[in-house]
Amino acid sequence: xxIVVQKYGGSSVADATGIKRVAQRIVATRKAGNDVVVVVSAxxxxxxxxxxxxxxxxxxxPPRELDMLLTAGERISMALLAMAIAQLGHRAQSxxxxxxxxxxxxxxxxxxxxxxTPGRIENAIRAGAIAIVAGFQGVSQDTKDVTTLGRGASDxxxxxxxxxxxxxxxxxxxxxxxxxTADPRIVPTARKxxxxxxxxxxxxxxxxxxxxxxxxxxxxxxxxxxxxVRSSFSQKEGTWIIPTAEGEEMEQAIIxxxxxxxSEAKITVVGVPxxxxxxxxxxxxxxxxxxxLDMVVQNVSAAATGLTxxxxxxxxxxxxxxxxxxxxxxxxxGYDKLLYDDQIGKVSLVGAGMRSHPGITARFFxxxxxxxxxxxxxxxxxxxxxxxxxEAQINDAVQATHTAFELDASExxxxxxxxxxx
Ligand code: ASP
Ligand code: MG
Numbered sequence: 001x002x003i004v005v006q007k008y009g010g011s012s013v014a015d016a017t018g019i020k021r022v023a024q025r026i027v028a029t030r031k032a033g034n035d036v037v038v039v040v041s042a043x044x045x046x047x048x049x050x051x052x053x054x055x056x057x058x059x060x061x062p063p064r065e066l067d068m069l070l071t072a073g074e075r076i077s078m079a080l081l082a083m084a085i086a087q088l089g090h091r092a093q094s095x096x097x098x099x100x101x102x103x104x105x106x107x108x109x110x111x112x113x114x115x116x117t118p119g120r121i122e123n124a125i126r127a128g129a130i131a132i133v134a135g136f137q138g139v140s141q142d143t144k145d146v147t148t149l150g151r152g153a154s155d156x157x158x159x160x161x162x163x164x165x166x167x168x169x170x171x172x173x174x175x176x177x178x179x180x181t182a183d184p185r186i187v188p189t190a191r192k193x194x195x196x197x198x199x200x201x202x203x204x205x206x207x208x209x210x211x212x213x214x215x216x217x218x219x220x221x222x223x224x225x226x227x228x229v230r231s232s233f234s235q236k237e238g239t240w241i242i243p244t245a246e247g248e249e250m251e252q253a254i255i256x257x258x259x260x261x262x263s264e265a266k267i268t269v270v271g272v273p274x275x276x277x278x279x280x281x282x283x284x285x286x287x288x289x290x291x292x293l294d295m296v297v298q299n300v301s302a303a304a305t306g307l308t309x310x311x312x313x314x315x316x317x318x319x320x321x322x323x324x325x326x327x328x329x330x331x332x333x334g335y336d337k338l339l340y341d342d343q344i345g346k347v348s349l350v351g352a353g354m355r356s357h358p359g360i361t362a363r364f365f366x367x368x369x370x371x372x373x374x375x376x377x378x379x380x381x382x383x384x385x386x387x388x389x390x391e392a393q394i395n396d397a398v399q400a401t402h403t404a405f406e407l408d409a410s411e412x413x414x415x416x417x418x419x420x421x422x
Contacts (some may be wrong), residue, residue: 002168003125004029007039007135007158011175011418012232013077014044018418022232023084025086026130029107030090035125037165039135040081040159042073047151047228063108067137067148071097074134074154078357082132091129095120097146101164102138102157104147111138112148114155116164132222133161153323155216163223170225172212173232175418178239179204179211181257181407183418184414188397190402193256194237197244200256200350203384205246207348217241233417256362258401260394261346264294264386265319266377268311269326271336276300279310281333282326289325291318294346295379295388311390316342336375344376345394348386373397 006026013019030036040049050284054061078094085092101117124131134156140147149156155172162170179201180190184417196204198221205214211229220227221243230238272278279298286293294313301308312320319342326338347368354360364385368375373396377388389397402408 004034005037005162005167005170007172009174010041019080019084027088037131039133040077041135041154043077046073066113067108071137078132078134093124093129094132096134097137100133103141104138106140106143110150135239152213153315155213159216159219171228177231177236178229182402189408193239195240201241203350204259207259209259254357255351255405259348259396264313265316265342266313268339269335271307274306274308285325285329291322343391345391347397350384352383367400371396371400
């Protein structure tokens with residue numbers, strides 16, 4: 001008998017009906033002869049609603065208390081799910097992240113898993129019960145306070161737990177049938193991918209594809225854990241995320257898909273003296289402020305002035321911190337001014353096959369041009385090309401790129417079963 005870890009997202013357990021439907025699925029997996037460990041998210045938009053509530057009380061909730069509040073969301077769904085399974089005549093026990101042995105550092109709101117000691121989970125399954133674990137939370141090794149792992153991190157709890165338990169597979173259930181060539185909410189003719197390499201999935205997750213949390217894909221790769229992404233609303237086979245060993249080439253399409261991201265902003269430092277050490281000073285200040293950078297571009301300096309512009313993108317939520325840090329070094333660096341733009345979006349084309357196919361960039365940019373989309377910045381990796389465009393043009397850019405690479409299905413395959421898209 002193997003262990004199967006199943007993770008159910010918020011839209012799969014949005015109400016009592018959803019919880020009962022998920023309970024049926026879990027029991028069916030148990031009856032098929034597996035040991036089942038379930039990781040569950042908070043019901044529907046509960047996490048957002050709890051956040052909103054906190055903000056009504058104070059604009060700056062203390063991080064420890066915010067984590068205490070948000071982890072309550074998963075406690076609600078785990079207990080209800082255990083009750084629904086009991087109602088079906090099977091034994092189930094729910095556990096908080098702390099009880100499940102998810103040990104983290106103490107960075108509230110973005111804690112990292114340090115270790116998993118799932119003794120209580122192992123005991124529960126040994127005793128024949130189905131274990132239900134609250135996603136996205138753990139307990140700090142140092143302070144013993146409750147922590148959260150970051151938004152969307154129940155996926156990461158699931159894969160990390162699957163690795164710690166030596167599970168056969170980690171199934172991630174959401175409200176779409178798998179990983180698609182683009183977000184089906186924007187491109188209705190997007191196609192379901194049957195298999196994606198962890199390498200490609202890492203790039204897609206890092207480029208804004210919300211179907212899987214980035215750190216969960218990193219875990220899957222590190223621990224060679226097969227991940228099956230599928231819908232809890234249908235019985236269809238979903239997408240397998242396959243860890244590819246180095247050198248082992250999967251038979252694959254040139255392009256895996258098109259991802260987009262609406263969470264970034266762009267800062268331009270205008271009129272930087274083109275001298276040795278200026279860029280270092282700017283990026284040291286940003287690093288000291290713990291700002292995560294994404295793309296960086298420096299223009300050639302104008303010969304007449306010897307001044308250059310440096311632009312970079314960063315998470316919108318770090319925008320004010322970064323502007324503050326740069327303002328403080330203005331005299332030292334001697335730049336002209338700072339420009340801040342958060343009406344931007346990133347569109348990325350991902351595919352391991354692009355390594356060996358020239359002309360991908362030209363085709364991508366021609367597609368964008370045909371849709372009248374202007375490119376503001378470009379960055380590339382071995383298997384990805386990303387562009388920054390005007391936020392208002394993201395949907396057009398994603399659709400045009402999807403079409404330019406002939407990814408559209410002839411009939412609509414994608415069904416969006418639930419979720420409010422929040
Ligand atoms: N409930 C948490 C969130 O909404 C964690 C998760 O759903 O993965 O971010
Ligand atoms: Mg989620």
